[in-house]
Amino acid sequence: MRLESFPGNYETRKHSSFQVYGENVSITVVDVAKKATVSVTTVSRVLNNQPQVSPERRQRVLAAMEELDYKPNQVARDMRRKTAGRKTGQIAMMLINLDDYTMHTAFMMQYIHGVQQEIAEAGQKCIFVTWNDEFGDDTIPQILLDGEIDGVVTKGFPCTEIGKQWLNRYPKIILNPPVAPPDYDCVMVDYEAGIRDCITYLASLGHRRIAFVDMQMFHCKLLGYRRAVDELGLDADEGLIQTRDIIPPLKSESDLDWAIENLWSLSEPPTAILSNDYYCSAIYHALAERGLKVPDDVSIIGYDNAVDHCEALKPKLTSVDIEAVELGRLAAKQLLDRIRKPQGSHRKICTRGKIVERKSVRKL
Amino acid sequence: MRLESFPGNYETRKHSSFQVYGENVSITVVDVAKKATVSVTTVSRVLNNQPQVSPERRQRVLAAMEELDYKPNQVARDMRRKTAGRKTGQIAMMLINLDDYTMHTAFMMQYIHGVQQEIAEAGQKCIFVTWNDEFGDDTIPQILLDGEIDGVVTKGFPCTEIGKQWLNRYPKIILNPPVAPPDYDCVMVDYEAGIRDCITYLASLGHRRIAFVDMQMFHCKLLGYRRAVDELGLDADEGLIQTRDIIPPLKSESDLDWAIENLWSLSEPPTAILSNDYYCSAIYHALAERGLKVPDDVSIIGYDNAVDHCEALKPKLTSVDIEAVELGRLAAKQLLDRIRKPQGSHRKICTRGKIVERKSVRKL
DNA sequence: TTGTATGCGTTATCAC
DNA sequence: GTGATAACGCATACAA
Numbered sequence: 001m002r003l004e005s006f007p008g009n010y011e012t013r014k015h016s017s018f019q020v021y022g023e024n025v026s027i028t029v030v031d032v033a034k035k036a037t038v039s040v041t042t043v044s045r046v047l048n049n050q051p052q053v054s055p056e057r058r059q060r061v062l063a064a065m066e067e068l069d070y071k072p073n074q075v076a077r078d079m080r081r082k083t084a085g086r087k088t089g090q091i092a093m094m095l096i097n098l099d100d101y102t103m104h105t106a107f108m109m110q111y112i113h114g115v116q117q118e119i120a121e122a123g124q125k126c127i128f129v130t131w132n133d134e135f136g137d138d139t140i141p142q143i144l145l146d147g148e149i150d151g152v153v154t155k156g157f158p159c160t161e162i163g164k165q166w167l168n169r170y171p172k173i174i175l176n177p178p179v180a181p182p183d184y185d186c187v188m189v190d191y192e193a194g195i196r197d198c199i200t201y202l203a204s205l206g207h208r209r210i211a212f213v214d215m216q217m218f219h220c221k222l223l224g225y226r227r228a229v230d231e232l233g234l235d236a237d238e239g240l241i242q243t244r245d246i247i248p249p250l251k252s253e254s255d256l257d258w259a260i261e262n263l264w265s266l267s268e269p270p271t272a273i274l275s276n277d278y279y280c281s282a283i284y285h286a287l288a289e290r291g292l293k294v295p296d297d298v299s300i301i302g303y304d305n306a307v308d309h310c311e312a313l314k315p316k317l318t319s320v321d322i323e324a325v326e327l328g329r330l331a332a333k334q335l336l337d338r339i340r341k342p343q344g345s346h347r348k349i350c351t352r353g354k355i356v357e358r359k360s361v362r363k364l
Numbered sequence: 365m366r367l368e369s370f371p372g373n374y375e376t377r378k379h380s381s382f383q384v385y386g387e388n389v390s391i392t393v394v395d396v397a398k399k400a401t402v403s404v405t406t407v408s409r410v411l412n413n414q415p416q417v418s419p420e421r422r423q424r425v426l427a428a429m430e431e432l433d434y435k436p437n438q439v440a441r442d443m444r445r446k447t448a449g450r451k452t453g454q455i456a457m458m459l460i461n462l463d464d465y466t467m468h469t470a471f472m473m474q475y476i477h478g479v480q481q482e483i484a485e486a487g488q489k490c491i492f493v494t495w496n497d498e499f500g501d502d503t504i505p506q507i508l509l510d511g512e513i514d515g516v517v518t519k520g521f522p523c524t525e526i527g528k529q530w531l532n533r534y535p536k537i538i539l540n541p542p543v544a545p546p547d548y549d550c551v552m553v554d555y556e557a558g559i560r561d562c563i564t565y566l567a568s569l570g571h572r573r574i575a576f577v578d579m580q581m582f583h584c585k586l587l588g589y590r591r592a593v594d595e596l597g598l599d600a601d602e603g604l605i606q607t608r609d610i611i612p613p614l615k616s617e618s619d620l621d622w623a624i625e626n627l628w629s630l631s632e633p634p635t636a637i638l639s640n641d642y643y644c645s646a647i648y649h650a651l652a653e654r655g656l657k658v659p660d661d662v663s664i665i666g667y668d669n670a671v672d673h674c675e676a677l678k679p680k681l682t683s684v685d686i687e688a689v690e691l692g693r694l695a696a697k698q699l700l701d702r703i704r705k706p707q708g709s710h711r712k713i714c715t716r717g718k719i720v721e722r723k724s725v726r727k728l
Numbered sequence: 729t730t731g732t733a734t735g736c737g738t739t740a741t742c743a744c
Numbered sequence: 745g746t747g748a749t750a751a752c753g754c755a756t757a758c759a760a
Contacts, residue, residue, distance in 0.1 A: 028737055029737065029738065029739095030737080038747085039746070040739090040747085041739085041740090041747055041748080042746065042747075044740095045745095045746090048739085052745055053746085054745065054746090057745085073443075073736085073737050073738075075512060075737085076736070076739095076752095077737080077738060078439045078443075079439045079440050079442075079443050079736095079737085079738075079753075080737080080740085080751090088439065095477070100671075101671070101672075103470075103473060103477065104473070104474070105470055105672065106467075106470045106473070108470075108473045109467060109469070109476075110468070113467065113494050116494050117494065120493070120494075120503075120505060125491055126491065127489055128476065128480050128490050128491070129480065129490075130480050130484075141484060148438045255678075277676075278675070278676040281645075281673075281677060281678070282678060288652060306468070307464075307468040308469065308670065308673065309642075309676065311642070312641075312643075314619075314646060314649040325467075392753055392754080393753065393754065393755095403731045404731085404732095404754080405730070405732080405755080406729090406730065408754065408755055408756080409730090411755095412755080416729055416730085417729075417730085421729090421730085436753085440736095441754060441755085443736060443752095444735090444736065444754050444755050729760105730759105733756100733757095734756090734758105736753105736754090738752090739751090739752090740750085740751080741748105741751095742749095743746105743747090743748085744745100744747080
């Protein structure tokens with residue numbers, strides 16, 4: 001194959017894709033340039049959709065690419081880009097200090113899915129990393145040390161100084177933290193609004209005495225409850241609020257007989273109960289022991305929409321879906337924004353969730 | 365800063381880290397070489413832990429790295445590696461055609477965690493990708509097309525021809541497929557063994573009439589049931605087997621009254637029931653309606669150990685944990701093996717799970 | 729054991 | 745519009 005009509009001079013090239021060299025022969029811009037009788041520069045321009053290429057030549061290049069089944073070497077591109085002070089096109093999805101409870105929760109999966117989707121649509125890559133403080137500082141993921149990524153979406157936060165330091169090197173978004181940290185971008189569920197939606201929903205079905213039962217991280221929710229009850233002019237009986245504060249990992253503490261006991265000691269018991277999906281299971285149980293039927297005697301509405309669980313209960317539990325996939329997407333979207341524009345004040349984005357109707361609520 | 369005593373000649377280098385060039389000045393091997401008064405080659409060798417460097421020089425290099433706070437440019441290394449026909453050090457964790465059910469399941473999270481851990485420990489990176497056939501072929505993740513990865517751990521399998529093609533370009537491990545595909549490496553839960561363990565466990569507590577209730581993908585489990593009952597000489601009453609086959613996404617079909625009905629029509633009802641975690645919820649309910657108490661009247665044992673769910677039930681459900689994290693680790697480990705040794709017959713690795721004791725089983 | 733020189737695939741610069 | 749060429753940061757034949 002002679003190359004007379006071909007403008008570039010690539011004599012220095014030690015091998016072309018036409019001669020087998022080792023075993024990993026790959027088609028490069030040089031090969032495409034040869035085939036299309038243009039320079040590598042032109043090929044690169046076509047590759048990057050730059051305007052200053054004549055339609056005719058662009059065609060030739062595209063045809064050559066097609067014919068040779070050319071695939072750009074992403075790693076090489078990344079290198080040029082990165083060293084040109086640009087971005088690597090990689091972001092990390094970090095799960096830091098995941099406790100066993102979170103580990104067994106389906107939300108995480110949805111968060112990750114959402115993040116990945118959004119990142120992929122932006123043509124970037126999502127590198128997945130889990131890390132715990134107890135692993136020790138010498139196990140900090142290489143990727144974070146390398147600076148190979150443009151930013152981080154993190155669920156959880158490192159507690160060690162060193163951990164904080166490396167995380168702080170990057171633009172980052174905190175995914176649904178239990179409490180919103182100041183000076184960070186984060187994306188979170190607006191539990192308050194979600195609960196208000198629940199109350200509004202129940203009120204629209206004629207419920208006026210709605211109980212609030214919870215044992216964990218319920219302060220936002222309780223706020224929403226109080227506001228909604230107030231705004232809608234429902235019965236604001238403090239006896240309808242049954243809470244206990246337990247330490248997070250003890251979600252397994254599922255006995256809620258005391259709550260039902262208290263509620264049904266009221267002169268007028270509630271017609272509806274609001275709680276968390278998993279607590280609802282205990283509530284069903286406690287109600288059954290008293291001979292109370294759901295939803296005939298009491299309506300129940302859960303929070304989190306743990307689908308398997310809600311569907312497994314009898315009757316199936318109506319619950320508030322926090323839309324975790326969407327939350328993941330929002331986090332990724334905001335991260336990409338932040339990477340583009342590192343300055344600017346921090347933002348907190350909230351989603352309010354959506355009620356998924358099943359069989360545990362009835363119209364009065 | 366004069367460089368007399370320095371062996372290399374880097375006059376061609378257009379900028380060093382000592383002069384600001386643009387804004388992205390980074391320390392490179394050249395800088396380290398200068399500082400340590402050695403050649404880049406030596407620096408590179410130290411970087412790669414190659415033996416043929418004198419301790420004294422190695423020391424100098426390490427000191428220089430430390431002093432300059434040198435961070436290798438991973439992208440550049442990747443490029444060399446890749447183009448040298450070696451590996452990229454990246455593997456992909458793919459979730460293909462995830463249905464809504466799987467999406468809401470906590471296992472996935474654990475699989476991913478396990479895979480990531482193992483990959484990280486091997487010093488590699490795990491890129492996370494989700495993809496569905498319905499997205500269309502033009503949305504195939506760039507990363508798979510680029511050939512930037514060494515292999516794939518996949519949960520799920522593409523149905524389109526094109527999808528299969530790109531997946532087939534890589535060494536891959538299938539993660540717990542519903543049925544073991546021939547000619548593929550895979551890692552899966554040995555449901556049969558898990559069920560046998562359950563039966564053995566129940567038998568050790570004195571149970572001889574154990575019911576098997578399931579509605580989905582239960583054939584392996586049923587096999588395990590039959591074998592164990594046979595081997596242990598327990599009551600092999602076909603009436604104890606209550607199954608119906610439903611279409612997978614309909615796991616929400618949670619009514620199992622018919623099963624309990626049938627079971628308690630037997631001349632001698634079972635003393636223990638074996639099922640899936642979520643079905644157990646319906647079983648609890650059906651039993652309660654008949655006034656039967658768990659575990660006093662019947663022992664119940666679930667499968668999958670959906671922690672939240674098991675802990676939410678009353679009494680808390682004893683269940684078989686499939687050890688999904690471990691499964692993920694095994695998958696990653698096997699993938700790394702396969703990448704190193706592309707030839708060789710395909711392997712199926714099984715894990716048998718572990719019984720997590722809670723409150724739903726009692727000794728007879 | 730150590731250093732020189734060159735290549736990896738792509739893009740940026742600059743001259744035409 | 746187009747092309748020649750020098751980087752990018754690292755690794756490695758080959759020479760010493």
